[in-house]
Amino acid sequence: MVRYAFYPGCSLDVSAVAYDESVKAVCAKLGVDLVPIADWNCCGATEYWGHDALIAQALIARNLARIDPELEQVTAPCAACYLNLAKVDRMMREVPAAAERVNRALAAGGLHYEPGRVRVRHLIDVLYEDVGRERLTEASTGSLDGLRVAPYYGCQVVRPFCDNDDSEQPVRMDEVLTWLGAEVVEYPVKSQCCGGHMSQISENEAFELIRRLLDCAHRSGAEVIACMCPMCQLNLDAYQGRVNHHFGTGYHLPVLFFTQVVGVALGIEHDVLGIGREIVPAREALRAHGATVVAAAEGGRDVP
Amino acid sequence: MTEVTLLEEVVADTPHGDRLRGCMQCGSCGGSCPNGAEMDHTPRALFAMLFAGQRDEVLSSNTMWQCVSCYSCTTRCPREIPITDLMYTLKRMAVGAGVARHSDAIALARVFTNMVERYGRSFEFGIATRYLLLHHPVAALKNAGLGLKMYGHGRMSLRPTRIESLDELHAIVDEARTIEFAERNPGGVTW
Structure with missing residues (x-):
């Protein structure tokens, strides 16, 4: 089994702790060996790039440089973290002068990164390609039972560094969830933007972007939205009430991380997957498909 | 000694920024932008202003501050211009020049x-x-x-x-x- 360096990123420590919990539970169940990068630091998100370019690059490269030399691949579940790692690795490969500057900065901390040394992959690719259809299908307990899921990819997993899925209408999460027994609904806005940090700096603009995504999921008949980015989850879940208030709408769409949905399919207890941490509760939708029955039978502490 | 234009500065400060010189003003960027309606100028228009040497107008535009880093324009640009990264560069320059809008x-x-x-x-x-x-x-x-x-x-x-x-x-x-x-x-x- 291939071992992967693991970059969790700051959100998975706190606001997206459910992503962290479900990633670890799912990977343990599937035999995907994740080795956290020792003493990793923040990737700088999108903020650093507009603030100071070389510091942004060096902070990201510090994480790449700290990857265990025996490991050849790194995976990150957070979209922004994944993008940043992939972006700096590619920039250093393509622009030698930029790589030289970054390594001069790293050298002050006794570090060095050889461009291209590790392959940066999003976790969905590890599940799709390395675990693959056969093993996922075998591991499925059938507990998703046709749960209608809107697959929301957001921006930064599929653009611009993804070269193995479509950047406009990606399908990899659709396929993984379908293999596991979900009914993936048509969701044409699957790679449109949630507004990212706009919810912090220009609320009304963010609310309109969030509304479009909720509206499309609602009209497609989805019971839950599955996402792969902490910022997307925060915007669609935590701000859903304020969006409803702003537009006079009544959306009630639980937003789970795709790994939580995968975990339910694998029969992992809901508590272990961090289900219940979402602001718009998902338990009712899961219960409608009997998913809690499986969890309870395995000793889950499902809240009624 | 000739003065360094804003275009030259922006190109120099952005990896693959030289591709900007190949911009054919097609407007794919503005058409792709989920937040374009909030911008003073679409990226296409902003680049036209940049080519025309309108330093102050470019740096005081709100365009780069409305960018949500979704990389739609970067991915779709037929000339492979790193538009999102150019927006980051323009943010840094606007702050440096003391004329940033947001x-x-x-x-x-x-x-x-x-x-x-x-x-x-x-x-x-x-x-x-x-x-x-x-x-x-x-x-x-x-x-x-x-x-x-x-x-x-x-x-x-x-x-x-x-x-x-x-x-x-x-x-x-x-x-x-x-x-x-x-x-x-x-x-x-x-x-």
Whole structure:
């Protein structure tokens, strides 16, 4: 089994702790060996790039440089973290002068990164390609039972560094969830933007972007939205009430991380997957498909 | 000696920025932008202004501050221009020139980068409170209930997490800053 360096990123420590919990539970169940990068630091998100370019690059490269030399691949579940790692690795490969500057900065901390040394992959690719259809299908307990899921990819997993899925209408999460027994609904806005940090700096603009995504999921008949980015989850879940208030709408769409949905399919207890941490509760939708029955039978502490 | 144009500066400060010179004004960028309606100028129009040498108008445009980093334009651009990265470059230049338009975006970036340099990690609660209380006291009230809900769901920590080797990180950050300063001031300018 291939071992992967693991970059969790700051959100998975706190606001997206459910992503962290479900990633670890799912990977343990599937035999995907994740080795956290020792003493990793923040990737700088999108903020650093507009603030100071070389510091942004060096902070990201510090994480790449700290990857265990025996490991050849790194995976990150957070979209922004994944993008940043992939972006700096590619920039250093393509622009030698930029790589030289970054390594001069790293050298002050006794570090060095050889461009291209590790392959940066999003976790969905590890599940799709390395675990693959056969093993996922075998591991499925059938507990998703046709749960209608809107697959929301957001921006930064599929653009611009993804070269193995479509950047406009990606399908990899659709396929993984379908293999596991979900009914993936048509969701044409699957790679449109949630507004990212706009919810912090220009609320009304963010609310309109969030509304479009909720509206499309609602009209497609989805019971839950599955996402792969902490910022997307925060915007669609935590701000859903304020969006409803702003537009006079009544959306009630639980937003789970795709790994939580995968975990339910694998029969992992809901508590272990961090289900219940979402602001718009998902338990009712899961219960409608009997998913809690499986969890309870395995000793889950499902809240009624 | 001829004056360095803003176009030359922007190109020099952006990896693959030289591709901007191949812009054919097709407008795919503006058409792709989820937030284009909020921009003073679409990226296409902004680049036309940049080619025309309208330094002040470009730097004081709100366009780059409305960019949501979705990379749609970058991915779709037929000339492979790194438009998102050019927006980051224009943000830095607008701040440097003292004409940046979106004070909230700048404030959030300052608070965020301060936290990261202090702890090595982001500190969401610290960022939210410091940024909102200082810049959006009304929004802070509106979001207080949300913050409590996040806390109640185990999604907010009141204490920051520090990385262990902060000295190493600070040495790297300081060196990066020194390199950039030296590049901007090749004659060894002192303050």
